[in-house]
Amino acid sequence: MEYFIQQLINGLTLGSIYGLIAIGYTMVYGIIGMINFAHGDIFMLGGFAGLIVYLLLMTVFGGAPIAVALLCMLVVSMLVTSLWNWSIERTAYRPLRGSFRLAPLITAIGVSIALSNFIQVAQGPRNKPIPQMVNSVYTIEGISISLKQIIIVVITVALLASFWYIVEKTPLGRAQRATEQDRKMAALLGIDVDRTISITFVMGAALAAVAGTMFLMYYGVIVFTDGFVPGVKAFTAAVLGGIGSLPGAVIGGLLIGLIESLWSAYFTIAYKDVATFAILAFVLIFKPSGLLGRPEVEKV
Amino acid sequence: MASVTNPSTVSTGSPTGKALREATFTAVMTFLMFALFIGLKTDQNMRNELILVPRWGMLAILVVLAFVGRFAMVAWLQPWRAASKAAKAEAPTVDEEAGFVKRNFSKLAILALVLYPPIILALFGAQGSLKYIDNFGIQILIYVMLAWGLNIVVGLAGLLDLGYVAFYAVGAYSYALLSINFGFSFWILLPLAGILSAFWGIILGFPVLRLKGDYLAIVTLAFGEIIRLVLINWQDVTKGTFGISGIPKITLFGIPFDASPNGFAKIFHLAPSSAYYKVFLFYLILLLCLLTAFVTIRLRRLPIGRAWEALREDEIACRSLGINTVTTKLTAFAIGAMFGGFAGSFFAARQGFVSPESFVFLESAVILSIVVLGGMGSLTGIAIAAIAMVGGTELLREMDFLKAVFGPDFTPELYRMLIFGLAMITMMLVRPRGFVGSREPTAFLFERKNVSGSFTKEGHG
Numbered sequence: 001m002e003y004f005i006q007q008l009i010n011g012l013t014l015g016s017i018y019g020l021i022a023i024g025y026t027m028v029y030g031i032i033g034m035i036n037f038a039h040g041d042i043f044m045l046g047g048f049a050g051l052i053v054y055l056l057l058m059t060v061f062g063g064a065p066i067a068v069a070l071l072c073m074l075v076v077s078m079l080v081t082s083l084w085n086w087s088i089e090r091t092a093y094r095p096l097r098g099s100f101r102l103a104p105l106i107t108a109i110g111v112s113i114a115l116s117n118f119i120q121v122a123q124g125p126r127n128k129p130i131p132q133m134v135n136s137v138y139t140i141e142g143i144s145i146s147l148k149q150i151i152i153v154v155i156t157v158a159l160l161a162s163f164w165y166i167v168e169k170t171p172l173g174r175a176q177r178a179t180e181q182d183r184k185m186a187a188l189l190g191i192d193v194d195r196t197i198s199i200t201f202v203m204g205a206a207l208a209a210v211a212g213t214m215f216l217m218y219y220g221v222i223v224f225t226d227g228f229v230p231g232v233k234a235f236t237a238a239v240l241g242g243i244g245s246l247p248g249a250v251i252g253g254l255l256i257g258l259i260e261s262l263w264s265a266y267f268t269i270a271y272k273d274v275a276t277f278a279i280l281a282f283v284l285i286f287k288p289s290g291l292l293g294r295p296e297v298e299k300v
Numbered sequence: 301m302a303s304v305t306n307p308s309t310v311s312t313g314s315p316t317g318k319a320l321r322e323a324t325f326t327a328v329m330t331f332l333m334f335a336l337f338i339g340l341k342t343d344q345n346m347r348n349e350l351i352l353v354p355r356w357g358m359l360a361i362l363v364v365l366a367f368v369g370r371f372a373m374v375a376w377l378q379p380w381r382a383a384s385k386a387a388k389a390e391a392p393t394v395d396e397e398a399g400f401v402k403r404n405f406s407k408l409a410i411l412a413l414v415l416y417p418p419i420i421l422a423l424f425g426a427q428g429s430l431k432y433i434d435n436f437g438i439q440i441l442i443y444v445m446l447a448w449g450l451n452i453v454v455g456l457a458g459l460l461d462l463g464y465v466a467f468y469a470v471g472a473y474s475y476a477l478l479s480i481n482f483g484f485s486f487w488i489l490l491p492l493a494g495i496l497s498a499f500w501g502i503i504l505g506f507p508v509l510r511l512k513g514d515y516l517a518i519v520t521l522a523f524g525e526i527i528r529l530v531l532i533n534w535q536d537v538t539k540g541t542f543g544i545s546g547i548p549k550i551t552l553f554g555i556p557f558d559a560s561p562n563g564f565a566k567i568f569h570l571a572p573s574s575a576y577y578k579v580f581l582f583y584l585i586l587l588l589c590l591l592t593a594f595v596t597i598r599l600r601r602l603p604i605g606r607a608w609e610a611l612r613e614d615e616i617a618c619r620s621l622g623i624n625t626v627t628t629k630l631t632a633f634a635i636g637a638m639f640g641g642f643a644g645s646f647f648a649a650r651q652g653f654v655s656p657e658s659f660v661f662l663e664s665a666v667i668l669s670i671v672v673l674g675g676m677g678s679l680t681g682i683a684i685a686a687i688a689m690v691g692g693t694e695l696l697r698e699m700d701f702l703k704a705v706f707g708p709d710f711t712p713e714l715y716r717m718l719i720f721g722l723a724m725i726t727m728m729l730v731r732p733r734g735f736v737g738s739r740e741p742t743a744f745l746f747e748r749k750n751v752s753g754s755f756t757k758e759g760h761g
Contacts, residue, residue: 052336099732106672107728109665114721122337239518270533277522285507
């Protein structure tokens with residue numbers, strides 16, 4: 001039982017990271033119907049930004065309190081990554097809006113290849129390890145929870161709450177939901193559609209940057225190829241939860257995280273990704289629009 | 301949505317002033333984006349700790365380049381393009397009779413490909429030509445074949461498949477395992493690999509029949525990853541990441557291409573050389589490609605081909621006309637997969653070595669982008685796209701002269717995939733409809749007229 005709860009906690013941590021990335025996928029998909037393949041690499045970029053800020057703090061100021069360092073990493077990484085995604089949307093996706101559906105998909109794949117190779121060229125192909133930032137571990141009745149895990153879950157919950165508030169309660173969120181439902185009608189009613197879409201990309205990138213920094217803090221290492229696997233898993237999570245639905249993305253992310261850690265705990269670790277993908281295929285066979293997705297109504 | 305976009309910048313003042321403003325903005329953005337990643341490099345010191353090495357010079361060069369580039373674009377390139385567009389619109393359009401080259405393009409292209417090996421051999425000799433026949437000829441033709449195979453699924457039936465490389469892997473491993481363990485020859489295993497891949501195509505097809513569009517895309521992607529992960533982890537059979545080596549070569553009617561007494565060179569009294577095998581492989585893959593093209597062209601005229609295209613245009617209309625969408629989709633998956641399997645078994649025989657490394661998602665993405673860049677459905681366009689993308693990256697391997705420009709530490713190899721990704725974006729932005737944007741209609745009244753690609757739909761799965 002203790003072992004099970006332990007794995008549950010590990011899965012929850014992992015799932016939070018996936019959930020944060022999945023929101024970026026699902027928001028972009030909801031608003032312009034495009035699979036943003038580069039999102040995983042935006043996540044990796046966020047991790048690298050966090051890494052460099054950390055090293056900068058260490059070399060320039062000779063270290064900083066953990067809370068300050070973490071806050072600096074998060075803020076700078078969010079800003080830089082948002083800037084990147086904003087420019088990418090502007091140059092690679094916006095000119096193709098209204099063109100046919102596969103065109104932005106292909107540029108997104110191009111952006112993904114270019115981003116990961118840019119980091120490889122600019123920062124070198126080797127693993128980038130950092131020393132443990134946070135290493136306190138609390139043990140309650142045989143179950144150990146590390147401070148890292150608590151930080152990740154708390155930050156995730158805080159961010160999700162604030163994003164939920166933005167999307168549900170603010171004029172910006174209303175504009176986003178209107179654009180999602182009918183772009184032309186939203187434009188007719190005076191919503192700046194281009195700006196709304198840009199902001200969606202910026203928000204997705206900011207969450208991915210947080211996830212990247214958390215990933216770096218949790219595993220203590222990052223490498224230029226790290227965007228692909230978490231990216232695909234987060235995308236899987238978004239589809240599993242029903243792409244386009246914000247709570248769906250979070251639930252999907254948590255589910256994927258739980259499946260992964262429970263499978264590696266009780267079965268072979270080698271086939272954990274196979275299990276994840278197989279469950280995805282299985283869920284979609286019985287519920288073709290994901291767990292919380294609205295089934296598409298076809299009109300003739 | 302062009303009608304609802306706002307003009308991004310209000311053009312006030314002189315064009316130079318506007319260009320200056322935009323260039324400054326671009327420069328600032330470039331600085332902010334690249335300051336962390338280019339301005340500082342993470343390196344490991346003697347104690348294996350990460351340290352930062354500043355590279356402000358490089359960052360400055362980049363920012364200046366961005367400024368100059370943006371300025372040139374806004375101040376000179378954009379007015380020039382607007383002027384040439386206006387001039388084009390004013391000039392009356394003349395219906396030109398298609399020239400000799402244009403009319404017989406595919407015949408001429410096939411002739412050029414058939415003559416390619418002898419010309420290269422004559423120009424560079426037996427040893428020097430290996431690179432051109434192998435790296436450029438065979439490599440590009442494999443991608444042409446894969447892209448033509450995927451075209452059946454994506455271009456004709458309109459089903460977005462992101463895991464096509466799985467069938468390529470099935471074909472390659474079928475040949476590798478069956479030839480090593482049972483000693484079958486290539487000519488028996490080639491159709492067998494195709495059948496096995498088609499079988500896997502049907503296995504994939506069944507569960508995804510109900511899925512649409514992007515749900516289909518993610519499941520095919522997942523399928524591709526599952527196949528690759530199984531290849532890595534099922535070590536008793538596939539030897540995992542080490543791969544399978546020592547895969548037998550292909551023989552020509554039982555004549556092996558080696559230095560043995562009954563080898564190809566000895567029988568025909570030729571000087572021993574490895575070039576014969578490469579030339580043979582070149583013609584073999586060319587033949588396989590032509591087979592794919594022939595089958596695709598003929599299939600489009602069969603009821604099943606027309607059903608695929610009808611399915612791409614409108615699934616509901618298809619169903620109400622009594623087309624069985626289940627079998628239609630499954631045959632598209634199976635036939636597309638079959639050609640992937642052929643290409644895979646050829647790939648295994650040519651390399652003599654297969655490992656899961658060759659079947660990553662990137663390969664699927666490259667093949668799909670070749671299909672889309674080629675104009676989805678146009679065989680000529682896809683072939684041109686394959687030459688541009690694959691040939692282009694192979695060319696980048698040869699850029700040794702850049703070392704003289706940037707110093708001996710410069711490795712062009714590193715920049716290959718970066719340039720590849722950027723080229724993919726640029727080509728898509730310049731020609732969103734692909735290289736060949738027009739289609740030959742399958743059904744027509746009185747005369748066959750090409751229709752613009754904008755009129756064909758891309759399907760929703």
